[in-house]
Amino acid sequence: MSDESNPPKVILLVEDSKADSRLVQEVLKTSTIDHELIILRDGLVAMAFLQQEGEYENSPRPNLILLDLNLPKKDGREVLAEIKQDPALKRIPVVVLTTSHNEDDVIASYELHVNCYLTKSRNLKDLFKMVQGIESFWLETVTLPAS
Amino acid sequence: MATTLQLSDQSLRQLETLAIHTAHLIQPHGLVVVLQEPDLIISQISANCTGILGRSPEELLGKGLGEVFDSFQIEPIQSRLTAGQISSLNPSKLWARVMGDDFVIFDGVFHRNSDGLLVCELEPAYTSDNLPFLGFYHMANTALNRLRQQANLRDFYDVIVQEVRRMTGFDRVMLYRFDENNHGDVIAEDKRDDMEPYLGLHYPESDIPQPARRLFIHNPIRVIPDVYGVAVPLTPAVNPRTNRAVDLTESILRSAYHCHLTYLKNMGVGASLTISLIKDGHLWGLIACHHQTPKVIPFELRKACEFFGRVVFSNISAQEDTETFDYRVQLAEHEAVLLDKMTTAGDFVEGLTNNPDRLLGLTGSQGAAICFGEKLILVGETPDEKAVRYLLQWLENREVQDVFFTSSLSQIYPDAVNFKSVASGLLAIPIARHNFLLWFRPEVLQTVNWGGDPHHAYEATQEDGKIELHPRQSFDLWKEIVRLQSLPWQAVEIQSALALKKAIVNLILRQAEELAQLARNLERSNADLKKFAYIASHDLQEPLNQVSNYVQLLEMRYSEALDEDAKDFIDFAVTGVSLMQTLIDDILTYAKVDTQYAQLTFTDVQEVVDKALANLTQRIEESGAEIEVGSMPAVMADQIQLMQVFQNLIANGIKFAGEKSPKIKIWGDRREDAWVFAVQDNGIGIDSQFFERIFVIFQRLHTRDEYKGTGMGLAICKKIIEGHQGKIWVESNPGEGSTFYFSIPIGN
Numbered sequence: 012m013s014d015e016s017n018p019p020k021v022i023l024l025v026e027d028s029k030a031d032s033r034l035v036q037e038v039l040k041t042s043t044i045d046h047e048l049i050i051l052r053d054g055l056v057a058m059a060f061l062q063q064e065g066e067y068e069n070s071p072r073p074n075l076i077l078l079d080l081n082l083p084k085k086d087g088r089e090v091l092a093e094i095k096q097d098p099a100l101k102r103i104p105v106v107v108l109t110t111s112h113n114e115d116d117v118i119a120s121y122e123l124h125v126n127c128y129l130t131k132s133r134n135l136k137d138l139f140k141m142v143q144g145i146e147s148f149w150l151e152t153v154t155l156p157a158s
Numbered sequence: 159m160a161t162t163l164q165l166s167d168q169s170l171r172q173l174e175t176l177a178i179h180t181a182h183l184i185q186p187h188g189l190v191v192v193l194q195e196p197d198l199i200i201s202q203i204s205a206n207c208t209g210i211l212g213r214s215p216e217e218l219l220g221k222g223l224g225e226v227f228d229s230f231q232i233e234p235i236q237s238r239l240t241a242g243q244i245s246s247l248n249p250s251k252l253w254a255r256v257m258g259d260d261f262v263i264f265d266g267v268f269h270r271n272s273d274g275l276l277v278c279e280l281e282p283a284y285t286s287d288n289l290p291f292l293g294f295y296h297m298a299n300t301a302l303n304r305l306r307q308q309a310n311l312r313d314f315y316d317v318i319v320q321e322v323r324r325m326t327g328f329d330r331v332m333l334y335r336f337d338e339n340n341h342g343d344v345i346a347e348d349k350r351d352d353m354e355p356y357l358g359l360h361y362p363e364s365d366i367p368q369p370a371r372r373l374f375i376h377n378p379i380r381v382i383p384d385v386y387g388v389a390v391p392l393t394p395a396v397n398p399r400t401n402r403a404v405d406l407t408e409s410i411l412r413s414a415y416h417c418h419l420t421y422l423k424n425m426g427v428g429a430s431l432t433i434s435l436i437k438d439g440h441l442w443g444l445i446a447c448h449h450q451t452p453k454v455i456p457f458e459l460r461k462a463c464e465f466f467g468r469v470v471f472s473n474i475s476a477q478e479d480t481e482t483f484d485y486r487v488q489l490a491e492h493e494a495v496l497l498d499k500m501t502t503a504g505d506f507v508e509g510l511t512n513n514p515d516r517l518l519g520l521t522g523s524q525g526a527a528i529c530f531g532e533k534l535i536l537v538g539e540t541p542d543e544k545a546v547r548y549l550l551q552w553l554e555n556r557e558v559q560d561v562f563f564t565s566s567l568s569q570i571y572p573d574a575v576n577f578k579s580v581a582s583g584l585l586a587i588p589i590a591r592h593n594f595l596l597w598f599r600p601e602v603l604q605t606v607n608w609g610g611d612p613h614h615a616y617e618a619t620q621e622d623g624k625i626e627l628h629p630r631q632s633f634d635l636w637k638e639i640v641r642l643q644s645l646p647w648q649a650v651e652i653q654s655a656l657a658l659k660k661a662i663v664n665l666i667l668r669q670a671e672e673l674a675q676l677a678r679n680l681e682r683s684n685a686d687l688k689k690f691a692y693i694a695s696h697d698l699q700e701p702l703n704q705v706s707n708y709v710q711l712l713e714m715r716y717s718e719a720l721d722e723d724a725k726d727f728i729d730f731a732v733t734g735v736s737l738m739q740t741l742i743d744d745i746l747t748y749a750k751v752d753t754q755y756a757q758l759t760f761t762d763v764q765e766v767v768d769k770a771l772a773n774l775t776q777r778i779e780e781s782g783a784e785i786e787v788g789s790m791p792a793v794m795a796d797q798i799q800l801m802q803v804f805q806n807l808i809a810n811g812i813k814f815a816g817e818k819s820p821k822i823k824i825w826g827d828r829r830e831d832a833w834v835f836a837v838q839d840n841g842i843g844i845d846s847q848f849f850e851r852i853f854v855i856f857q858r859l860h861t862r863d864e865y866k867g868t869g870m871g872l873a874i875c876k877k878i879i880e881g882h883q884g885k886i887w888v889e890s891n892p893g894e895g896s897t898f899y900f901s902i903p904i905g906n
Binding site (some may be wrong): 034 | 696699703
């Protein structure tokens, strides 16, 4: 699917757990979509990356953000709020990917204009399906405004 | 009997209304002369002047006093009168010449009466052999010295009557005391041995009518040397200046009222001497001396007695104050002990009921009741529980603020007649709404120490069909008067009761505060625990997921490289982790069931059951279960929690079906105050010994290989139902299926 005019899609995964991010990484390895996965471990770094500050001066703009809610330094909820309030960032689809079933978290996330809230499946096979689903839907299926 | 009493009651009322001080009769042993100032002209004189002075009233009226006494005796009298020093005249020794060379010596006493008339009273002076000069002083002094040695009031009273009798030589000397209602008691007596004792007798207020009482106050010493002496009128009867009878209130010689004399005669008294004891302007009591025969009491001796009376009385007052103080101290001690017991018992009711003597002693009562909430505890002599409950109802309606007390309850609460012997007197202290402390006192008649057989009273009293006053009859009358009354509540006793109330209120407030603090702590630790449960389970899930996922990843990616053993091991690991995840979920669910956060709404149970069944669709299909649902009501419940209960019970029914294909019936039944729901299965059943155990957290009856599950389901159900103020239970026989019941109260 990739060619010169279509650079690889940038997926930003903000997740503090190495085990979890590795798992997503492993799942994406099986993907057919040409992509570049960037993994960041806390909310502060994630914001710096997105706003191209400091060492992230030349960072690419992600095509999809996968966001954990419980993050060190800056909470996932805050990161989500800042993205959605920033005119330059708010069009980037953000998918919250979390282990929390908490109803309040779901409501709060949608009120912050999350694009999609997903609870991580405990079953590996289901997790595979889920991540592949996200990828194919948000990177291929949907039409997004040109950046 | 009733008629007799009524009659005498009437005659007593008459006594009260008569104006005793207007009587113008005097006792025959002395002379009364009414003088016109400034020349001391005799305007009235008692008719016995003929006998005493040998000159008729006609001879003396209109003449100067000099007609009787020498002018040198008159001059100092006149000069003192003009100087306004009338009291310095009393007494004056005066002598008069009677026929030839005979002389009579008089003790003369002057006073101006309410009309401003000068009254001169002359009593023949008797020389007394046993009374030396200053004799009265020594007598009184000896008596007072004896009094000072007495430690308590009772002994003090005894010494008073003994000393007065010794000084005067009367046959009987009594100390008579008036209570708050002016009824009298003989509190001490000294008498000739052969005479009947009057000690302990009670006399009604009417025995000494109000006018007589006023006279006692005006004239602190009254003497009647001869009860049988014929009273003498003044001549003329009406004073020429005022045109009315002379007011003899202050007179020593004034004749006793006829009724009083009859009274004395009936008692067999020939002579009497009465000393008034006055405290704060009120007649506190009397020292009453009786002699069987006429008896002359010399002026000096009377003065000595009067002096004695005054001094004695100041001592009695002081002693009484001390005794009141002692009583107060005693009450304070009861109070202190009760307070201590209440505090250490932690429960004030217990503190009070475990110390009945203190509780009763606090107010000098014979019975008490403590009403706290629904509890009613009776102590000592009280009406029965039912009667006390009615009384409490009546009290509540009165809306008593601080204290309510009466010494005659039946007057305002007629039912009290039924328990007069224990509760004619009531002292009530409201502690809070519906909470009371009550103290009871019996009718006085139950407590009085009888001075003799009261039924003897009638024999002596009715003469010629006329009711005569007699101590015995007086006693009977007194009985009529004090019927349905208790001894009065003293101010110090009421104060003690109020102090106890204050202590109880403080105690209750303090306990409530401690309880509130405890509740706050509990709430906090409960919240902490809940947070802990939530965080623990959430944080535990993360590493478990990790183990599960990576083990599965291993299997997925390397399955071709693994042998069967390795695959089994991976299976075991995945199963173990999965069980642990379920357990954590269940604990979390259990911790989340909370009455405080239950959302009680009007809930259609039919919908709830449908939802539970929908959640179980897969299992129902797999097991081929037949489910029959009866018609369901609507109740007040938390929909999600209620759904969880049905889901758990139905799932259990399917799970424990055994070999048979599961058949499950669900229905609801209206009971008196609750809806009872049932989930019945046709499964393996439960032995009755496990009926309790299955609702306890983590209790399982089967191995995990037999039946999956964490043993939490029924514990969660129980917690939910109890949160709804309901109950859950099971009926079952092994092999015959089980029926789980739970109730949801209607008024929830």
